[in-house]
Amino acid sequence: MTPRVVRAAPVLRGEVRVPSDKSIGHRALMAAAIADGESQVLLHRAGDDLRSTERCLSALESGEVLDCGNSGTTMRLLTGLLAGQGIPGVLDGDESLRRRPMERVAAPLRAMGADVRTTDGHAPLSIGRGALQATAHRPKEASAQVLGAICLAALGAEGETTVEMPAATRDHTERLLAWLGVPIRRDGLTTILVGPARPRAFAIDVPGDPSSAAAWIVAATLHPDADLTIVEACLNPTRLAFVDVLNRMGAQIELIENSTDGPEPTGSLRVTSAPRLDAVEIGGEEVAGLIDELPLLAVVMAAAEGISELRDAGELRVKESDRIGSVVENLARIGARVEERSSGWRVSRGTPRNADVTSYGDHRIAIAFAMAALSGVAGEVRIDDPGCASVSYPGFWEDLEALAGVPA
Ligand code: S3P
Numbered sequence: 001m002t003p004r005v006v007r008a009a010p011v012l013r014g015e016v017r018v019p020s021d022k023s024i025g026h027r028a029l030m031a032a033a034i035a036d037g038e039s040q041v042l043l044h045r046a047g048d049d050l051r052s053t054e055r056c057l058s059a060l061e062s063g064e065v066l067d068c069g070n071s072g073t074t075m076r077l078l079t080g081l082l083a084g085q086g087i088p089g090v091l092d093g094d095e096s097l098r099r100r101p102m103e104r105v106a107a108p109l110r111a112m113g114a115d116v117r118t119t120d121g122h123a124p125l126s127i128g129r130g131a132l133q134a135t136a137h138r139p140k141e142a143s144a145q146v147l148g149a150i151c152l153a154a155l156g157a158e159g160e161t162t163v164e165m166p167a168a169t170r171d172h173t174e175r176l177l178a179w180l181g182v183p184i185r186r187d188g189l190t191t192i193l194v195g196p197a198r199p200r201a202f203a204i205d206v207p208g209d210p211s212s213a214a215a216w217i218v219a220a221t222l223h224p225d226a227d228l229t230i231v232e233a234c235l236n237p238t239r240l241a242f243v244d245v246l247n248r249m250g251a252q253i254e255l256i257e258n259s260t261d262g263p264e265p266t267g268s269l270r271v272t273s274a275p276r277l278d279a280v281e282i283g284g285e286e287v288a289g290l291i292d293e294l295p296l297l298a299v300v301m302a303a304a305e306g307i308s309e310l311r312d313a314g315e316l317r318v319k320e321s322d323r324i325g326s327v328v329e330n331l332a333r334i335g336a337r338v339e340e341r342s343s344g345w346r347v348s349r350g351t352p353r354n355a356d357v358t359s360y361g362d363h364r365i366a367i368a369f370a371m372a373a374l375s376g377v378a379g380e381v382r383i384d385d386p387g388c389a390s391v392s393y394p395g396f397w398e399d400l401e402a403l404a405g406v407p408a
Contacts, residue, residue, distance in 0.1 A: 003356075004386035004397065006373035009404030012226035016399055018213050019045035020206035021234045022392055023144070023172050024264060026053045026073045028204050030081050030152065031176055033057045037201030044206070044232075047392045049074060060087060065124070068093040070320060070361075070391050073145055075123060076105045080149030082127045083114035084156030084195075092124040096320050096361060105149040108137045112153055112161075134159030134195060141315065142288035144169035147191060151177065151184065154193045164190045167285040170238045172264070179263035207266040208233040211292040212393045214242050215367050216403065218296045220271040221251040222303050222375035227272045228403065235265045241289035243269075245297060249304055250277045279306030279348070287313050295368035298327045301347040302336035303377045310344035320391070321360035330357050330369050334378035354379035363391035370396075374404060 020043045030053065032039035043050060052069035056078055059066055066089055068075040075091050079102075082089050092098070102125050106116040112135045115128030134157045139146045147163050151173045154161035167189070174191055177184045180199035185192055213230040220226035235257050243253050251274045257267040277300065282290065287310075290297065294316060301308035316323035328340040331347060333355035339346040355378060359366040366389050373381040389396040 001385050001387060003382045003384050005380060005382050006370045006400070007380045008376040009223065009374050010225070011405060012220050012223045012228055012374070012403055013405070014403050015229045015231055016216060016403060017044065017232045018208040018216070018230060019047055019393055019395065020050070021209040022047060022049050022211070023073065023170055024176065024234065025050045025206045026077055027148065027172050027176050028206060029053045029057060030077055031180060031199045032202070033060070034081070034085060034155070035180065035199045035201045039201045040203040042203070042205040044208070045394050047394050048390050049392060053078070056091070060089070065090045065092050068097060068123070070094050070096055072097060072100055072320070075102070075125070076145040076149045077152060079105050079116060079125060079127060080109060080152035083109045083112070083116060083130070084132060084153035086129050086131075086156065088128050090124055090126045098123050100318055104139065104141055104143065104146050108135075108139065108146065108150050109153050111135050111137070112157055114153065132157035134161040137161070137163045139163065139165065142167035142169050143315075144173070148173040151191065151193050154195050155182065155197050157195045159195065161193050161195065162190055167288040168238065169288050170236070172236070175236070175263040204262055207264060209392065210234050210236070210239040213269055214293045214296050215371050215393075217243070217246065217251075217253060217269060217271045218300055219371040219375045221246055221253070221274045221277070222300060222371070222377055224273055224376070228270070230269045232266060233269055235267045238289060241286060242293035242297060245280060245282060245290065246300065249280050249300060250274050277304040279304045279308040281309045283309075283311035283344070287315070291315060292364060295323055295327050295364045296371065298331060298345065298347060299368050299372045299377055302331055302334070302338075302349060302372070304349065307346055307348045309346045311341070312343055314343040319362070319364075321362035321365060323362065323364065326358070326360050326362060326365045327368070330355070330365065333357065334369070334372055334381065352377060352379050355381050357381050357383045359383060359385045359388055361385055361388050363388045363393065367393065367396060370400065374400065
């Protein structure tokens with residue numbers, strides 16, 4: 001792998017359309033696979049994770065092991081889908097995915113009567129045939145993947161399935177299935193689905209991923225001479241908690257919503273340089289809505305006035321990498337002051353310096369630290385594995401060159 005060097009951009013200006021949202025894309029592909037008729041899912045620059053879902057769905061009848069690659073969402077949602085449809089299968093993934101916890105989906109599906117086996121709580125994971133019953137669930141993790149897996153399984157169960165979450169998570173499963181005629185609703189922290197149900201056939205143009213848009217929003221907020229607009233982005237409020245946090249710190253972000261015929265609100269985000277950024281404290285129920293943006297927010301914390309703190313984010317330890325460890329290590333290398341906690345970190349400004357960044361094959365780490373260098377929060381950085389950005393954001397490095405106006 002050839003490392004990639006990123007340095008501060010002289011200016012950050014222009015307009016960008018980021019690749020289609022991963023969360024909506026996975027759900028749309030899976031709904032299309034079981035819908036009543038032929039559907040059309042339009043994905044712009046689908047990342048590797050969405051390709052993993054496509055690949056698994058095409059291989060369903062082959063009897064082959066379903067390779068979920070690096071994608072936890074593919075593995076967890078597909079387990080629910082297969083259990084609900086009574087389709088047996090074996091699911092596996094790459095080294096990182098094999099380390100991630102799978103009992104969080106296997107256990108609730110078993111409680112519904114599904115035959116789901118894990119390998120010591122991990123992939124490979126096998127699903128056998130089994131009739132499902134509607135069941136009440138109270139998962140202990142605030143996870144949209146767990147919620148989504150249970151809902152997809154519940155499509156094949158007779159009666160009312162309920163899922164009460166400890167904190168609000170992204171609501172794409174509810175929005176999509178409701179739009180497709182499935183009796184599903186969210187009431188406070190509880191989602192209720194009445195099965196059995198089959199989605200209608202549909203056509204969807206999947207809007208841009210707010211978690212990818214967040215990279216440009218952070219870069220422009222931090223850069224002294226920036227004015228960027230992200231167009232055709234998903235503006236679902238359950239995905240925009242990071243905008244609230246950044247605004248709390250002093251960022252200048254404007255949302256321009258266009259109406260939509262689909263299940264999700266879409267529109268543009270315009271962001272200009274923040275005149276000043278103050279420290280922030282993040283913890284409690286807010287964390288679930290920020291989970292994918294926390295590495296980027298850590299970079300903003302490293303540029304703010306005062307000491308910022310993240311608490312209650314132990315879930316970061318079981319993402320594509322241990323994101324508490326990988327963020328803390330790389331922040332220290334770029335010169336920030338940082339302290340690791342079991343479920344978070346404390347960060348304040350230090351002296352920016354040149355650094356080698358180790359991404360641990362984690363797209364969000366590679367992208368966050370590219371933004372640190374591009375905006376001047378770090379000196380020049382060398383990213384060890386730039387290719388991993390394509391897990392969520394194929395074309396990331398090309399967009400970076402185009403927006404920064406110079407080859408990075
Ligand atoms: C996702 C949910 C989140 C998120 C992941 C996508 C989804 O994971 O980190 O990138 O599409 O449901 P958890 O549900 O494990 O928090």
